[in-house]
Amino acid sequence: MLLEKYSIGIGDRYGHQGVAQLKALVCAKNEGVSIVPVWNKSKREHSLIGSIPADARKEADNAVSELGWKDSYYIDADHIGIKTVDDFVKYCNFFTIDVADFIGEYPNEQSVKSFVKKASAYLGKIEIPGISGQFDITENKINTIAKKYLVAIKEAARIYQHLLSLKGADSFVTEVSLDENEQPQSPEELFFILLGLAAENINIQTIAPKFTGRFNKGIDYIGDTNVFINEFEDDICVIKYAIKEFSLSPNLKLSVHSGSDKFSLYKPIHDVLIKHDAGVHLKTAGTTWLEEVIGLAEAGGEGTKIAKEIYEQSFNRIDEMMKPYLTVVDIDFDKLPNPIEVYNWSGEKFAVTLRHDQSNPAFNIHFRQLVHIGFKVAAEMGERYTNALVKYENVIAKNVTENIYSRHIKPLFLGK
Numbered sequence: 225m226l227l228e229k230y231s232i233g234i235g236d237r238y239g240h241q242g243v244a245q246l247k248a249l250v251c252a253k254n255e256g257v258s259i260v261p262v263w264n265k266s267k268r269e270h271s272l273i274g275s276i277p278a279d280a281r282k283e284a285d286n287a288v289s290e291l292g293w294k295d296s297y298y299i300d301a302d303h304i305g306i307k308t309v310d311d312f313v314k315y316c317n318f319f320t321i322d323v324a325d326f327i328g329e330y331p332n333e334q335s336v337k338s339f340v341k342k343a344s345a346y347l348g349k350i351e352i353p354g355i356s357g358q359f360d361i362t363e364n365k366i367n368t369i370a371k372k373y374l375v376a377i378k379e380a381a382r383i384y385q386h387l388l389s390l391k392g393a394d395s396f397v398t399e400v401s402l403d404e405n406e407q408p409q410s411p412e413e414l415f416f417i418l419l420g421l422a423a424e425n426i427n428i429q430t431i432a433p434k435f436t437g438r439f440n441k442g443i444d445y446i447g448d449t450n451v452f453i454n455e456f457e458d459d460i461c462v463i464k465y466a467i468k469e470f471s472l473s474p475n476l477k478l479s480v481h482s483g484s485d486k487f488s489l490y491k492p493i494h495d496v497l498i499k500h501d502a503g504v505h506l507k508t509a510g511t512t513w514l515e516e517v518i519g520l521a522e523a524g525g526e527g528t529k530i531a532k533e534i535y536e537q538s539f540n541r542i543d544e545m546m547k548p549y550l551t552v553v554d555i556d557f558d559k560l561p562n563p564i565e566v567y568n569w570s571g572e573k574f575a576v577t578l579r580h581d582q583s584n585p586a587f588n589i590h591f592r593q594l595v596h597i598g599f600k601v602a603a604e605m606g607e608r609y610t611n612a613l614v615k616y617e618n619v620i621a622k623n624v625t626e627n628i629y630s631r632h633i634k635p636l637f638l639g640k
């Protein structure tokens with residue numbers, strides 16, 4: 225099972241937007257660009273929403289059959305670890321093995337020795353095609369990388385072997401993710417991480433490093449775009465080189481994660497992908513839920529009421545909502561409108577405040593970040609929320625498709 229060159233992670237918290245999401249990929253296909261869908265959902269999302277992996281599988285199967293989608297599609301056990309993987313095994317064919325928590329754990333001497341021995345073949349200066357300048361590899365550097373990443377690499381191997389024993393080879397796609405960590409990995413580190421993963425015989429097809437800069441929930445990238453893109457391009461060159469050096473899967477590619485919209489990175493990423501004829505896995509995770517709230521706000525009646533209540537509750541319980549996301553939101557409390565004021569807004573005013581359109585002066589990044597992390601409120605509404613998703617399906621679906629196609633796919637995959 226080989227993951228295609230272009231793939232997109234379309235998380236769908238409440239499991240109602242599969243068709244609307246897939247329509248965006250049909251639009252891309254009509255424009256001549258093939259992208260395969262990956263429906264990703266983590267254990268944490270499932271437990272907060274009250275869904276199970278079987279639901280994600282059902283949603284994907286339904287969307288695919290309803291639209292007559294002929295290409296591959298995947299269901300991603302997102303950010304799983306050894307403790308959470310088992311629930312997903314039966315329903316998923318894509319596994320994001322998250323070992324970020326193991327970075328920095330101290331490995332045993334024996335494993336460091338064996339890693340250093342393999343890595344020593346690259347002592348001195350290595351030149352990687354496409355990268356200006358050379359990597360200057362010293363024994364000290366190799367030791368440091370081993371001590372920082374080896375436990376994470378071994379943990380990825382443990383989960384991969386577990387999956388192999390349960391599912392058999394060639395029946396799933398493996399991604400290894402390191403992104404949920406404070407410190408970015410340099411291209412040099414990525415090279416030796418790939419050496420380590422190859423030495424463990426992990427058939428890795430995508431890797432999600434932590435990139436430089438801030439990727440806050442639901443809003444644009446914060447950081448120096450040039451620094452990011454240089455690092456991204458170097459990573460692509462490292463991967464190309466590593467595929468040959470370590471006999472890794474020829475389709476190995478980068479995965480760009482986080483619930484951030486990262487719009488300012490899309491065009492530069494597109495250009496680099498074209499330049500190197502490289503693929504990418506993009507995760508747009510989480511923002512489909514915001515399109516639901518936007519659609520509800522626009523719908524009027526009970527829909528608008530629900531949208532405003534979600535905001536009010538998120539506002540009143542802001543500390544609780546922020547707690548799991550402290551490192552990935554920057555909300556200025558003073559820039560949040562008071563819920564009493566919001567109750568007087570029109571549905572349209574609510575929608576434009578939330579919708580990620582930077583050219584609209586009404587757009588408020590603080591408002592958007594708060595609603596993004598407030599999905600627990602909608603989960604608590606239970607059927608009242610999901611019934612509204614059904615009732616106002618048309619206006620919501622339009623927003624979901626438009627968001628994925630126009631704001632994500634077009635700039636990143638079509639370069640428009």
Ligand SMILES: [Zn+2]
Pocket residue numbers: 303401403404432481482
């Ligand atoms: Zn991630």
